[in-house]
Amino acid sequence: MTQTSKNILLVSGSGQNVGKTSFICRMITQYTNRQPVAIKITPHFHHPSDGLRPVIVTDNYRIFQETDPNTTKDSSRFLQAGAKLVFYIQTTDAFLKEAFMLTSRQIAPDQPVIIESAALRKFITPGLYLFIQKKYEEVKPSALEMQKLADATVFSDGECFSIQPERIIFDQTWKIKHDDNA
Helix, strand or coil: CCEEEEEEEEEEECCCCCCHHHHHHHHHHHCHHHCCEEEEEECCCCCCCCCEEEEEECCCEEEEEECCCCCCCHHHHHHHHCCCEEEEEEECHHHHHHHHHHHHCCCCCCCCEEEECCHHHHCEEEEEEEEEEECCCCCCHHHHHHHHHCCEEEEECCCCECCCHHHEEECCCEEECCCCCC
8 A cells, every 4th residue: 555645746757867857956946935855766875975964874775865066966956956955865675665754754744845766656656746758769668667657747858848847836735737727
């Protein structure tokens, strides 16, 4: 059973360099007055760079808070865009739920949260789940399962999007604005 989290906008994609981070940064920029939190989750364990302050580090997962807005890392870009807090989680799928639950305790329940992760969708039902796919590119088989769970697929060339970030609204939950009455 998955936990419903209406304050979460979940973003994943068909692969690397499809525009996920650019999309998220534009979302953060339009909601800086709401003090959004951004989270990047990866299954890859790397040596933490400068600016990543350890929050919880175990053999199974690592949770960091990004403190350096002056690099080209995705987590730094989220700070540059105006996120109040940015967390970077390194974990395998086996410990993803535990690591996410520990991180979510540091976030107010009504605060807008934007997360870049595919695997998290297996454990939560977000307010809105967007799958970003490069135009004219095949979706790799491992990503097809996640695309089927998405509320919408956003086609991208890396900078321009078929659903503009400005059409995504947050009012207690995330929604796509379809017309002026939405």
